[in-house]
Amino acid sequence: MLHSIRYKFIIITTVLIIFSANLVFFLAINEHEDLYRQSVKQNLDAMSSNISDSLLRVMSEQVDLFSITTELLGFDRYEHIKFVNVFDADWQLIQSYVHPNYLELESFKPELISIQPKDLPYAVTITNEGLVALKAIGEEQFPIGYLLIVQDFKKPLNESKISLFYSAAPFVVLIIALTIIISFWIYQRLLSPLLALSKFTQKVEKSTNYKLQYQVTGHDEVSQLGNDINALLQTIDSQVQTNHKHTAQLLVQTHSMERLANYDILTGLPNRMFFMDLLKLELASSKSNDRDVAIMFFDVDSFKGVNDTLGHETGDMLLQAVAKKVKSYLRSNDIIARLGGDEFLIMLPNITEQSIVIDIAESIIEGMKEPFTINEWDVPAGISIGIASAKEAEFDINTFISNADIAMYTSKEKGKGAYTIFHHKMLEDNKRKAQVANLISHAIAQNEFELFYQLKMSNTGEAQGLEALIRWQSKELGFVSPGEFIPIAEQAGKIKAITQWVITQVFKDMQMLKQLMGNNVLVSMNLSSHDLKDHNFIHTVKSKLLEHSVDISNIQFEITESSYLENFENANQFFNQVKVMGGSIALDDFGTGYSSLSYLTKIEIDTLKIDRMFVNQYASSAKDTAVLQAILDLGQRLGLKICSEGIETTDQANYLVSNGSDEMQGYYFAKPVCIAQLPHAIEQAKILFKELTITSK
Incomplete structure (x- = not known):
């Protein structure tokens, strides 16, 4: 009660x-x-x-x-x-x-x-x-x-007070009693429609008869709620009837497919052979009726890592869960099939507008952001989707699927967990990527790569650090940007060779760099997430240090925030070994990845590099300024050296020096230059620093 x-x-x-x-x-x-x-x-x-x-x-x-x-x-x-x-x-x-x-x-x-x-x-x-x-x-x-x-x-x-109390008390008690009785009566009248509505919903729940309708009287909120429940019951009843029809159709199709053995054993989805047959029929029908068909080619991001770390049984259960969840976002006549491994295809027939496909893709991507719980593990399973149109492929099945495949890999390059719609420019891009990937080994053999160094200025105006940056002047392709060939090298499995080349070249240059900048010069070089996955990488570093007689205290390894968190355990092992040897670690692009502050208490790093985005936007608004200042204060409180990237103006340099940035790096002081141009770059950077108007924080 x-x-x-x-x-x-x-x-x-x-x-x-x-x-x-x-x-x-x-x-x-x-x-x-x-x-x-x-x-x-x-x-x-x-x-x-x-x-x-x-x-x-x-x-x-x-x-x-x-x-x-x-x-x-x-x-x-x-x-x-x-x-x-x-x-x-x-x-x-x-x-x-x-x-x-x-x-x-x-x-x-x-x-x-x-x-x-x-x-x-x-x-x-x-x-x-x-x-x-x-x-x-x-x-x-x-x-x-x-x-x-x-x-x-x-x-x-x-x-007198006692007399007043005894004379007034009966009236007070009487008034209280009357007020309570009247309140009870009012509440009874006001809540009776709501109680009736509650009994009605209980009746619907017990009978599962969604054709029932609540008798609405009045125009208050309870009456409006009754109307809403009636509308909801009508929708449910209509959906139930539709579901019954769809269920009957699916049962017929299921029995037919089971007889033909066209289902994937693991997921229960149509297999590759049956899907291709259905797709051929749909393409022929759509072409004759001038209808369009779309397909979605997708695979599970980081699926290999799940198999390697949690086992194949967990991987199989993840594929089952992914297939089930993706299917829940499709229309009744859409078909999802497993091609093999972690690759899936979805056929979307009778597409009248591209927005239909986009809505489905966005729903799937959004729904896959929540991790699956498998064997008490929270397993993330984002997917990358490639979308292709039958009309754009001229209803050729091989071209159709190839286009979707190319679009899917474009999604992966975006950072995974995304969808991409195919267009013909991707064919040229794909050809360019294949050409770049094939020429990387040739570039190393022919010594086409070159190291440039960008100065890091201390807050006292001293040039005390450098970042080694690779450049590629290809004889066949001309200048190829690191932003282009580095991701391609990672995808093609050639990034380790590039990293080893950079390390070797830095170690060869170290003696000259010390002569230019002193024995305490600190040279940083970037590592890929693929380098952290290689357990033998630390041994490669050690052997090259011995080979070139380099003191590791002059070396700093930079790793991006997102790459570190993707390889948390391997990265920590590598960092600890580097620290024991006397080297240092910098966390690059801070604030642009996962931006989780909890890991900062668990990681052994020396330098926090503030991404250029925060530096460029700090004066845009009070909020942007507050964010940059918070990062600077956080680094100082954690006892980390702060290096700010992307400094391009005097105002930016003044602000960062005045507010606690230990080091600065950017085009304002010096662009990346070859080793022969370093003396001139150092001289110019010191002149520019002296022109700063620095104020105390």
């Missing part, structure tokens, strides 16, 4: 009513007390004034104790007067009067009270004895005596 909203409302209302009534009653009692006290003070003041006037007549000629006593006996009719004292002009007690009601008080001696009459004003004063009225007999400047009256006000006040 206590879980009911109705009873909760009644209880809350009752408590509030009782609290409010008691509060009002308490305030009324206090107000009564104040009014009573004020009234008694006024009466006592008037009484004392009258008595002092009477005593003036008695004491004008000589002190007549009998007459004074006669005047004082008049106080017998005032039951709350405790005692009265009459003093002469020298404050000598002439006569004292004690009311009979207070004679019985044990050891009551009015002349021994704590009141000091001389210290009292000519008015009514509240003391420990009660209300005290002091009046001068005669003129206040030349009195012939003094009158002191003490009245008890606490006892009558308490009696």
Whole structure:
């Protein structure tokens, strides 16, 4: 019963009513007390004034104790007067009067009270004895005596308050009871439609009869809720009927496919052979009816890593979960098939608008962001999708699938977990990538690669560091940007050879670099996530250090934030070994990857490199400035050296030096140059630094 909203409302209302009534009653009692006290003070003041006037007549000629006593006996009719004292002009007690009601008080001696009459004003004063009225007999400047009256006000006040309480309490209780009854009745009337609606929904739940309709009366929120439930029931009923039809059709197709053995054993999806047959039929039908067909080619990102780390059983369960989840986003006539391994194809027939395919792709990508729970492991399983159109492939099945495949690999290059729609420019791009990949080995053999070095300036204006950057001037392709050939090398499995070439060349240049910049020069070089996966990479580094007699304290390895977190355990092992040897580690592009601060407490790094994006945007708004300042403060608090990249203006350099950046790197100081141009670059960078106007943080 206590879980009911109705009873909760009644209880809350009752408590509030009782609290409010008691509060009002308490305030009324206090107000009564104040009014009573004020009234008694006024009466006592008037009484004392009258008595002092009477005593003036008695004491004008000589002190007549009998007459004074006669005047004082008049106080017998005032039951709350405790005692009265009459003093002469020298404050000598002439006569004292004690009311009979207070004679019985044990050891009551009015002349021994704590009141000091001389210290009292000519008015009514509240003391420990009660209300005290002091009046001068005669003129206040030349009195012939003094009158002191003490009245008890606490006892009558308490009696008055008790009387008020007993007279008002029945009415208060009656009002509270009536208010509670009325509130109960109102809540009963207001909540009865909601209770009826609740019973109706329970009836629908038990009967599973979605044709039922709630009888709506009124126009309030509950009535609107009833209309919404009716509309929802109609939608559910319609969907149930549609699902029944689809279920019947799927059962027929299932029996047919099982007979033909065209299902994939692991996922239960159509296999490659059956899918190709269905696709051929659909292409022929669509071509004759001038309809378009779309396909989605996708595979599971990082699936090999799941197999390697968690086992093939977990990998198989992941494929089953992926197939099931992706299928949930498709239309009833769409077909998903497993080609083999972690590759899947989806056929989307009767496409009238490209937006239909895009909506489905976006739903799948979004839905796959949440990891799967398999064998108590949270397994991430993003997918990369390539989309192709049958009309664009001129309904040729091989071209159709090839286009989707090319689009899928374009999605992977975007960073995975994305979709790409094929266009013909990708054929040229794909051809270019194949050409670049094939020429990388040739470039190493023919020594077409060259190392450039970019200066790192300290916040004191010293050129104390360099970053080694690879450049490729191909005899066949001309200049090839690192932004182009590095990702291709990673995809083609040739990045390790490039890394080893860079390390070897840096070690060969080290002696000359020390001559130019001193024995403490620190040269950094970038590592790929593929390098971290290679357990033998650390041995390669060690052997080359010995071969070229290089002190590892002059070497710093840079790894991007995202690459580090993708290879968390391998990276930490490599970092620890480098640190033990005396080398240093820099975390590159900080803030652009996962941006999780928790790993910063678990990683052994020396330098935090702020990405150029934060440097370029720091002055765009107060928020951008706050973000950059927060990164600088974070690095300082963690005891890390801060290196800011991408500095291109004087304002950027001034701001970073003034706000705690230890090192700066960018085109403002020096572009990457070959080793022969380093002396000139160092000289120019120092001149530019001296021109800075640096302010304290």
